[in-house]
Amino acid sequence: MRALQVHGFDGTHQWRLEEVPDPVEGPQDVVVQVEATAISYVDLLLARGGYQVKPALPLVPGTEFSGTVIACGAAVREGIRVGKRVTGTSFGGAWAQRLRVDAGAVEPLADSDAPGPASALAVTYATARYALVLRGSLRAGETVLVLGATGGVGLAAMQVARALGARVVAGASGPIKTAAALERGAELAVDTAQADWRDELKRLVPDGVDVVFDPVGGALLEPAFRSVRWNGRYLVVGFADGAIPSLRANLPLLKGAALIGVDVRQFREREPEAARVNLTETVRLFSAGLVKSWVAKTFPAAEWPAAMEAAADRATIGRIVIDWTDLR
Known part of the structure; x- marks a missing residue:
């Protein structure tokens, strides 16, 4: 089979689409014939050696996918069988024609579910649901501010929040992105590229x-935290800005608010059954x-350099x- 393999962290000139050995399932594993893989921010960090966990080289990145089960281990859970279309997640390995993955990390799809959109469910959308439901306890009628609203996980969060009956305020940089957020599920939007964006948010949502x-993350954290009302919850999902910010400890005290970490990778490792239910x-x-x-755009695997360029482009709205x- 062929896979996109990373041989070094100095640039894409060290990445190659090449032949690698076919995977073999273990007792609790499945082998999936991959149809589509969604490229996330975490995937790019892994491939560049910038993630908090640096895997050994060479490596095949890719954390979420859709495809068809072509082999099952003897102890695979009920409902997963050869021929079943699934979406799933793996800590690497999904940028390939086939991969081996624990059967607990895949979930059956409906026959009508398209492979491209379905490929983003097991990380991007599962992260949004884990954050909002299990960490943030978001309830119908509440108001949620989604920062980075036109990125992959931001769009997912807006969709999940709407499905929960919450009011969505999008935070996005620039008029093009704020308009896109309003078209894709936000009720209100603020342009976080503007210096007075918190004032605009206060005008739109006076009570916080x-x-x-x-x-x-970055410079958005403190003004956004100051916009939380009493008993609010601030979900730290990632640092796409590149800068890890600090927050003065008196702010959560004064707000009676909670600062809550969201790490879906550790969630899967530490609470596998709860993570499976979440998926x-x-x-x-x-x-x-x-x-x-x-999905912003779909690329054939042979055009992977263009796909990576589009995925890294901050102007891209949705998943590549x-x-x-x-x-x-």
Whole structure:
């Protein structure tokens, strides 16, 4: 089989689409014939050696995918079988025609679920649901501020929040992105590229927001935290800005608010059964049409350099997907 393999962290000139050994399933594993893989911010960090966990070289990156089960171990859980279409996650390995993965990390898809949008469910959308439901306890009627609202996980958070009955305020940089956020599920939007964006948020939501979903970090953290109302919850999802900010400890005290970490990788490792249920519920929302998975563009695997460039472009709205079905 062929896979996109990283041989060094100095640039994409050290990445090669090449032949690698076929995976072999263990007792609790499945082998999936990959149809599509969504490229996330974490994938790019892993491939560049910039993630908090640096894997050994060479490596095949890729953390979320959709495809068809082609082999099952003897102890695979009920409901997973050869021929079943699934979405799933793996800490690396998904940028390939086939991969081996624990059967607990995949979830069956409906026959009507398209492979491209479905490929972003097991990390991007599962992260959004884990954050908002299990960490943030978001309830119907509450207001949530989603920062980085037109990125992959930001779009997912807006969709999940709407499905929960919450009011969504999008935080996005620039008029193009704020307009895109309003078209994709936000009720209100603020341009976080403007110096007075917190004043605008206060005008729109005078009493403050109940929950902040923050995959951006950087300079947005403190003004966003100051916008949380009493008993609010601030969800730290990531640092797409590149800068890890600090927050004065008196602010949570004065707000009676909680600063809550969201690490879906550790969630899967430490609470595998709860993570499996979270993925099941995420796929249910998608298959029922309650959330939409936004794909910006799909590239054939042979055009992976263009796919990586598009995925790294901050102007991209939604996920970039690699299609593995036409690779010869």
